[in-house]
Amino acid sequence: MIVIAGGGPNGLLLASELAQAGVRPIVLEQLAERSTEPKANGMVGQVVRLLDHRGLHERLGGGRVPFKAPMFMFGAMPLNLSALEVNPVTILPVPQRRLEQVLEERAVELGAEVRRGHRVVSFTQDDDGVTIAISGPDGDYTERARYLVGADGAHSVVRKQAGIDFPGVTTVDTVARAAHVTMPERVDGRLDVPGFGRIASASFTRTDRGLFVWAELEPGRPLMTTVEWDSAPGDEVPMTIDELRASVHRVLGADVPIGPPASPGPHVLRRLTGGNTRLAEKYRAGRVFLVGDAAHVHSSMGGPGLNLGLQDAANLGWKLAAQVRGWAPEGLLGTYESERRPVAERVVMHTQAQSALTAPGGEVTALRELFGELLTNVDTVRHIAETMAGSDIRYEMRTTHPLAGKFLPDIELSDGSRVAELMYDARPTLLDFTGSAALADLAAGWSDRVDLVAVQSGRPPADVILVRPDGYVAWAGDTVLSGLNEEMAMWFGIPRTAAMAT
Numbered sequence: 001m002i003v004i005a006g007g008g009p010n011g012l013l014l015a016s017e018l019a020q021a022g023v024r025p026i027v028l029e030q031l032a033e034r035s036t037e038p039k040a041n042g043m044v045g046q047v048v049r050l051l052d053h054r055g056l057h058e059r060l061g062g063g064r065v066p067f068k069a070p071m072f073m074f075g076a077m078p079l080n081l082s083a084l085e086v087n088p089v090t091i092l093p094v095p096q097r098r099l100e101q102v103l104e105e106r107a108v109e110l111g112a113e114v115r116r117g118h119r120v121v122s123f124t125q126d127d128d129g130v131t132i133a134i135s136g137p138d139g140d141y142t143e144r145a146r147y148l149v150g151a152d153g154a155h156s157v158v159r160k161q162a163g164i165d166f167p168g169v170t171t172v173d174t175v176a177r178a179a180h181v182t183m184p185e186r187v188d189g190r191l192d193v194p195g196f197g198r199i200a201s202a203s204f205t206r207t208d209r210g211l212f213v214w215a216e217l218e219p220g221r222p223l224m225t226t227v228e229w230d231s232a233p234g235d236e237v238p239m240t241i242d243e244l245r246a247s248v249h250r251v252l253g254a255d256v257p258i259g260p261p262a263s264p265g266p267h268v269l270r271r272l273t274g275g276n277t278r279l280a281e282k283y284r285a286g287r288v289f290l291v292g293d294a295a296h297v298h299s300s301m302g303g304p305g306l307n308l309g310l311q312d313a314a315n316l317g318w319k320l321a322a323q324v325r326g327w328a329p330e331g332l333l334g335t336y337e338s339e340r341r342p343v344a345e346r347v348v349m350h351t352q353a354q355s356a357l358t359a360p361g362g363e364v365t366a367l368r369e370l371f372g373e374l375l376t377n378v379d380t381v382r383h384i385a386e387t388m389a390g391s392d393i394r395y396e397m398r399t400t401h402p403l404a405g406k407f408l409p410d411i412e413l414s415d416g417s418r419v420a421e422l423m424y425d426a427r428p429t430l431l432d433f434t435g436s437a438a439l440a441d442l443a444a445g446w447s448d449r450v451d452l453v454a455v456q457s458g459r460p461p462a463d464v465i466l467v468r469p470d471g472y473v474a475w476a477g478d479t480v481l482s483g484l485n486e487e488m489a490m491w492f493g494i495p496r497t498a499a500m501a502t
Contacts, residue, residue, distance in 0.1 A: 008151065037266065044303040055421075056103075122161055130148040151291045164280050172273060221263045315470050329490060393406075433465075
């Protein structure tokens with residue numbers, strides 16, 4: 001059994017990954033009911049394709065094929081993605097409360113147990129497992145688990161109890177205000193601000209006084225946000241629409257008539273002072289692992305949080321399941337941290353860079369002017385787009401094929417289906433575009449844990465592709481199959497024939 005502390009998106013996806021791999025997880029969530037507080041408004045990047053690999057993209061209202069955004073933002077500067085031959089920025093607008101609902105339903109369908117109103121108090125671990133002290137609605141009790149995963153957020157009890165440091169920087173020089181509001185009629189989707197100009201939806205407007213953005217991600221529910229530097233009042237004063245209205249005036253130097261929201265709730269009305277950028281010194285302490293915000297926190301600029309955290313869960317899930325089920329090769333669990341922590345370092349880097357580009361001051365204005373010139377270069381736009389999407393990530397693999405270590409491209413098959421639809425079972429998959437008898441013979445030893453699927457495509461990127469459950473390519477090549485046997489063993493253990501012989 002595996003216990004997951006935290007029933008947010010990361011913990012719930014991890015529970016689904018484990019349950020789908022045949023391992024029974026228990027999710028402990030301290031909230032008795034799912035939160036109605038508005039949080040994230042959607043997902044950006046590779047995580048959208050991951051959810052497509054699980055059959056959840058349509059279930060979340062995203063349609064059959066992930067949508068590629070023609071425009072995006074970096075540091076409040078526009079990225080024209082329509083100029084790219086291959087656009088990596090997929091987006092899925094969905095409120096976090098809906099995401100959590102779907103992920104919880106999916107986890108329970110697969111056999112995971114979600115205990116609401118339960119929280120981890122403390123734990124001890126030994127060579128065989130973890131003993132967890134839990135507080136629940138009916139009192140305190142203990143559970144014994146093979147592994148404990150902390151998906152319990154930035155203030156993670158699991159991380160603190162495990163003695164894992166969380167170094168980083170806390171800032172107090174910014175105030176972000178956000179609220180659902182009523183606002184003037186828009187003209188061609190733009191807000192007309194007398195004395196300032198027209199401002200498009202979901203575009204960040206930077207002035208020397210701060211940032212302004214509005215967006216109507218849900219029909220009839222416009223959300224308005226400002227960010228200012230060194231502004232008051234503090235968090236002890238309740239946030240109001242009047243306060244947001246005054247902040248908009250300071251940032252834009254013009255008035256925008258806004259009022260309380262007319263749409264049904266729940267509504268955003270919040271003020272956040274300062275911010276945190278922190279990264280756990282390690283992702284594992286013995287039989288205890290960290291995922292999501294328990295392992296890393298950073299600016300939300302560019303929306304990287306769910307892209308990072310949910311892929312943590314997908315990376316760890318199949319590896320933990322392999323360990324529990326007894327076929328994990330030596331060192332497999334160690335690749336969780338070696339693969340995912342550098343990704344978090346990269347997110348920290350680009351969110352800090354974006355924050356620097358939005359700061360006040362004439363020198364930043366000059367930097368933005370230069371950066372704007374760089375963004376006229378297609379190669380620069382491609383580089384930043386891949387960074388924002390996380391598609392620049394390439395895990396270290398021993399094979400040199402261009403696909404190896406990258407997320408599997410969405411290949412359209414000859415029968416009109418897509419290769420993503422073959423990944424719904426979250427199993428290691430060997431895609432055979434050749435019908436090779438030699439490949440079938442080689443794969444037979446792993447048939448209990450790796451699916452061999454014969455497919456056809458007009459333009460396959462390789463003859464044979466070995467795909468891990470998290471969607472990343474472990475090996476790709478031609479019908480010579482040189483090195484495939486070794487990579488199968490490296491990621492999915494020794495074949496059954498060898499195991500039986502020993």
